Structures are given as C-alpha cells and as structure tokens.
Amino acid sequence: MRILLVEDDADLADAVRRNLERSGFTVDLARDLAEAEVSVETQGYGVVVLDLTLPDGDGLDLLRRMRRRHDTTPVLILTARDAVEERVRGLEAGADDYLIKPFAHAELVARLRALLRRPRDDLGQEIRVGRLLFRPASGEFLVGDEVLVLPRREHMALELLVRRAGRVVSRAALEEALWGFDEEIESNVLETHISRLRRRLAASDAGVEIRALRGLGYMLREVRA
Numbered sequence: 001m002r003i004l005l006v007e008d009d010a011d012l013a014d015a016v017r018r019n020l021e022r023s024g025f026t027v028d029l030a031r032d033l034a035e036a037e038v039s040v041e042t043q044g045y046g047v048v049v050l051d052l053t054l055p056d057g058d059g060l061d062l063l064r065r066m067r068r069r070h071d072t073t074p075v076l077i078l079t080a081r082d083a084v085e086e087r088v089r090g091l092e093a094g095a096d097d098y099l100i101k102p103f104a105h106a107e108l109v110a111r112l113r114a115l116l117r118r119p120r121d122d123l124g125q126e127i128r129v130g131r132l133l134f135r136p137a138s139g140e141f142l143v144g145d146e147v148l149v150l151p152r153r154e155h156m157a158l159e160l161l162v163r164r165a166g167r168v169v170s171r172a173a174l175e176e177a178l179w180g181f182d183e184e185i186e187s188n189v190l191e192t193h194i195s196r197l198r199r200r201l202a203a204s205d206a207g208v209e210i211r212a213l214r215g216l217g218y219m220l221r222e223v224r225a
Helices: 010-022 033-042 059-068 084-092 105-116 152-163 171-179 189-203
Strands: 002-006 026-030 047-050 075-079 097-100 127-129 132-135 140-143 208-213 217-222
Touching (some): 002 010, 010 026, 010 105, 026 033, 033 047, 047 059, 047 105, 059 075, 059 084, 075 084, 075 105, 084 097, 097 105, 127 152, 127 217, 132 152, 140 152, 152 171, 152 189, 152 217, 171 217
Parallel strands (some): 002 026, 002 047, 047 075, 075 097
Antiparallel strands (some): 132 140, 208 217
C-alpha cells in the first residue's frame, strides 16, 4: 500500500519512512505543503500521514482542500500539537485519526492498518470506466464478475489512470507512482508496462483504452462503440 508522508523534520521523516517500509508500506515523502499538494493531485494513496507545522503553512490547509474537492483518502495527523482543541480542529477539518509526537512506531502502523480496514464507503466510491470497475477498499479491478489480476506495477499504473480517468496523467506522475521519487529507471520501461497493460485490458474486453498523448502523458478513457 502506498502512503504519503508529509513531514519537514528530515531525521524524523527518514526514520518513519524506513520503519514504514520495513512494515510493508511504500512511502513517498513530501517535506512541505507545496510538495504534498502536487503528490495528492497526481498520485493515488491509501493513506496520507500529515504533519501540521510545515515550512510553508499549516497542514490543515491541505486537508481542508482535499475534503473540499471530495478527496476521501484517509488522513492521519501526526503532530506535536497535543491540546484537546487542536485535536478537535484536526478531526473537524476532516482527519480520520490523530497521533501525538513522540509516538511508538508499532502504534502508528496499527492505526494505519485500522484505517485501511475501514469499510468501502469510508475509503471512497467505486469507480467505473467502461466495463472496468475499481474498488478502492480492496484495491481490486473487475471486468463483469471477473477479477482482473495484474502484475504489481501494471496494477499501480492502472489505479492512477482510473482515478484520473478522462484526464491526462503525466509520464513523471506515472513513473513516481510505479517507482517512487528516488529510484532510477530505464527510459523505455514505462512504455513496456503500458503496452502490456493495454494488451491485458483488450484481452479482458474491459471497454477502455489508454491513449498516449505526445509530450503530455497518458489518458484512460472508455471505448465507445
């Protein structure tokens, strides 16, 4: 499961990231509001772990913007602000959980897993494009009654494309979703994954296509008869 960690303290961010990765999560790191905003706009995350005191503003501003645009991604606030009023403000702004620093890593992992176990309605609505159905709660793709089983990177690519169906997803956004911000990849490997994904979607009669838009990126759209 991919998580966005929004934290400006370099030592703490690196420690949390390493611990979460050892617990089986894939973690992207944003060190300020600007980076976090770009990430939540271009990626699909299972959970956002959000610090509040950031170099360019208050993390609650990001949370409020997410909720105003009906982004239902679970958000766990991770902060040193321990006053009851602060917790109330965070929860009223749309946070799903609130954890005070300092904290035990085991508790953070337990809270994240609890958020991920929430019923589907709490994790966002199902998304249908053509005959392809995506269930955010389980992460499953279905065509009709059949589960579409995909290799991990193709699954991640399709999730991002489905979440932004009808809109262009940049090459950079796809590469970051599939490999993270820091990994080096070969120049043509994304095209290879997209090509394989196209063939699987066509073979399953999903009723969708992935269009390549030169210089812009890729778009998933319904195939109309």
